[in-house]
Amino acid sequence: MRLMRAQFLLMAALLFPVTSWCQASKLAVIDFERAVIESVEGKKAAAKFNGKMDERTKDLQGLQKQLEDNQTKLRTGERALSDTVKADLTRQIDRLQTELTRKNEDAQKELEGLRQELLQPIAGFASQLLTAYCREQGYTVVVDISAPTTNVLYYNPANDITDAFVKRLDEEFAKAGPLPATAPATAAPPATAPPKKP
Numbered sequence: 001m002r003l004m005r006a007q008f009l010l011m012a013a014l015l016f017p018v019t020s021w022c023q024a025s026k027l028a029v030i031d032f033e034r035a036v037i038e039s040v041e042g043k044k045a046a047a048k049f050n051g052k053m054d055e056r057t058k059d060l061q062g063l064q065k066q067l068e069d070n071q072t073k074l075r076t077g078e079r080a081l082s083d084t085v086k087a088d089l090t091r092q093i094d095r096l097q098t099e100l101t102r103k104n105e106d107a108q109k110e111l112e113g114l115r116q117e118l119l120q121p122i123a124g125f126a127s128q129l130l131t132a133y134c135r136e137q138g139y140t141v142v143v144d145i146s147a148p149t150t151n152v153l154y155y156n157p158a159n160d161i162t163d164a165f166v167k168r169l170d171e172e173f174a175k176a177g178p179l180p181a182t183a184p185a186t187a188a189p190p191a192t193a194p195p196k197k198p
Contacts, residue, residue: 026140029162031160039166040170041122041179056107125179142161
């Protein structure tokens, strides 16, 4: 009986610091990517990005249509067309395929660069603000659930601070004014950064 009581007391002593830490800790989760994209500035950036993507898509669709038309002509006129016309169509098809591949690769690079240019300043601003916001709210740990490699298997939606953070982010963007597209990601938000020590 004494052995069981001693083991129980030992277990209670070992568990107490963990329980005490959990009670003192304030945990939260955030979908940081969603916060950036759903902010006012994020929506403006997404609109610019989508506009440019639509332009590139139309360009590529025009080339794709030319390619398909030439392929159809070659296929349907296989017997009726002269060897010279068939050779010319084959050259046009090869040229269009090469051009389509190159333009597709160029568009992907351009859009990736544009996405970085538009979202990096917003994400940098949001990252700095998140640090200040978490300090103000007294969070000890905040987990980003937007990361594809996250190990979060479950979280209580009541601990999700994304919507509250988006609201705060929009307020700070309104104070700061529009961010330049080429601003560095480390730009600190005004009024919310922790005060500097003298």
